[in-house]
Amino acid sequence: MALFKKQAGLGERLAALEEAAQIGAPYLAPERRERLEQVAHAGAQRRALSAEHTVVGFFGATGSGKTSLFNAVVGEDLGKAAARRPTTSSPLAAIWQPAGSEELLDWLGVEDRRERPGEFAPGAGPIILLDLPDFDSFELSNRAIAERLAGQVDVLVWVSDPEKYADSVIHNEFIRPHANHSAVTLAVLNKSDLLAARDVDTVVASYAGLLRDDGLTNVQVVPTSTLTGAGIDDLRRAITRVAKARTAQTARIEADIVSATQDYAGARGTGGVAKHAKRDMDEVLAQAAGADRIAETTAAAYRKRLHERTGWLLTSWVTKFKPDPLRRLGLREAPDELGVHRTSMPELDAASKAVANRGVRDYAAAVADGLPHEWSAAVADRSEEISRSLPAELDRAVARAELPAEPSKGWNALKVVQWLALLAALVGVLWYLLVAFVPGALTPLLGDTLVPGVEGWPIPTLLIMAGLLTGLVIGLVTAVFGGMLGSGVKRRTRAAVREQVAAVSQTAVADPLLAIRADYDRFAERIAVAAG
Incomplete structure (x- = not known):
């Protein structure tokens, strides 16, 4: 590692000054930018002319x-x-x-x-x-x-x-x-x-x-x-x-450079933004986007669908007539016919927008920390623009989140058992009906004993009881499991929404604001080279 860094030559310093003017153009007042450009151009032109x-x-x-x-x-x-x-x-x-x-x-x-x-x-x-x-x-x-x-x-x-x-x-x-x-x-x-x-x-x-x-x-x-x-x-x-x-x-040229850069004396790179700033913003934006509400709704949709699939067949059909919680909230679980992820959820209300704006402002303040006025003002202005377009970005983030509302196909085995249980109960009922109204139909199969028993229990009765009780028990057990699994669904849904919100906040908020901070770091580095 070199102990001393070689000082830039005059040509390199003039080039660095011109680069600084270009980098600072969106931020500096016109007269300050023009001063940097004028010194850089005049110095380069004078060096290109008679040096004698x-x-x-x-x-x-x-x-x-x-x-x-x-x-x-x-x-x-x-x-x-x-x-x-x-x-x-x-x-x-x-x-x-x-x-x-x-x-x-x-x-x-x-x-x-x-x-x-x-x-x-x-x-x-x-x-x-x-x-x-x-x-x-x-x-x-x-x-x-x-x-x-x-x-x-x-x-x-x-x-x-x-x-x-x-x-x-x-x-x-x-x-x-x-x-x-x-x-x-x-x-x-x-x-x-x-x-x-x-x-x-x-x-x-x-x-x-x-x-x-x-x-x-x-x-x-x-x-x-x-x-x-x-x-x-x-x-x-x-x-x-x-x-x-x-x-x-x-x-003379060096004096001009010193004069042009003296307002930025001591300019140094700002370093990174505090790591917690992005996490804090993501938490606030997820709250504004309704992550908790969506998690609750997804868990409710999961429980409803699980009940439709594994519930007691004599009662679970009623559930089909209830609206699906996700669709009622306006959430789609797949892209629309154009392949676009979006929701029909209502626009963020005033309170949610205020929450989202606070998250953006707090992050912008962290980004602007240590920046000169021109750059910190640019961060503030850019954050205001971002806040206006952010609700639509959050809606798309929510739409892209994978919502685990659909029970796994493994639950279909219990649905088969439910149908078998119902079939057993129906066989028992049909058996009694045939014995009561058409006994001759069973004589060739059962002989004189049309209602045989097991340990004193008529087989048709056992079929009916086994079918009904099996279906009821499975329904109750899966309802309990559905409640337990719903907590996991809520957790996964909240994580999925936050992941998408974090991705949106990176591209829509962090990247544009950090670009301004990076511009200042480049400007400060070029000014330091120009100042020698």
Whole structure:
């Protein structure tokens, strides 16, 4: 067994994030699912494009001097140098070593592209600097461009000034959402010339403190001034340092993944549902389906049929005129002519439905235990849907149960004895009738003694008594046995109904609800892989 599990590569983490978005689609709010998908797709697309170029975006509020700072870092006012810039709100790219950057810039949506000669700095490698629209612009299109590219560039440079560096709107709406991107973030306090020399360090420290409060740790604040040129070289060196590391692209994607998955930090598989939960639900559903009533009815049907088969023939025929308890309850013991198992029992009454609903709700609560709100809400919604269709499922479960209401064929032997006993009694009666009314008919057989005896008892009388008593005794004995066997019939019937109810509850209740729990377990596992 390995002591350490190898950490997933960036490609595997992005794939896991996309899988998590797909698994969570039925449960997550659209904006949360879209966030996972956006990060997964953007990361995969960025990795498929130029890995050589480091893309650095300059973001700033209106009046921060962002464009002037951009031009100072580039070393030329590119706005003036261009014959025509498409619109003042369009992003502008300064590109060093442009070979292979076309598809990357197409993906970034940057049309205004200015190639720069030589290197940005020795060893910095291919670099693209982007001057972006003000992110607090009243023009929604400008703001949308800045927000989009803040999610695409490799390095973010936040440009502020002494007047707006503490603006809570800028921090809350723009900087704080990127708090996980410290490794690829630079902060600039521009227009430092507006401050007295002794106050620059104080304001820089204040700005750095606000950034730490935003969650950006270890972010260097570079004071600059395009008027005096102060700090411009420091900013260029900071950009060069990030570019030389050749990790900005990966660090940016990893930061995006962390940001997208932080709401699910600590997500873990939930394990199984308590075993007794299913048993408890099956017990409640069997009660709602009328298992006890059906067991009593089946036992009554068994006793009736046994009496018809083995009872005293002089009285058992009356039983045939009584309705069969199973048919009276609307239960069939075999499929109908279409091969479908169903009953004509009345629909569950309100009390039985309430019992069934309670069983489903209690089981749903056990399934939802330990799940986040989105998944537990899905369990609750699904259980409500199940409760509406469950009565029909329970009816089919009852219909499929094998009801042991038919006595075994071995009892037919007693029926033969009953008929033989009745025949003996009839022979005795007929004997006396012939002696009384047609004595000559018996003379050739019996001679002068038409009523012979045994130990003083006339044989016809013995036949009558033996036949009647045998039939009566067999009837009484089988009635007693029928009562005793009825208890076993009830037990087997209850078990048969519960078995079918348990099968229905598995397919109609447990499987759909456990599928939601399994989805969360898969989601948590994929999120864990994505988060690294």
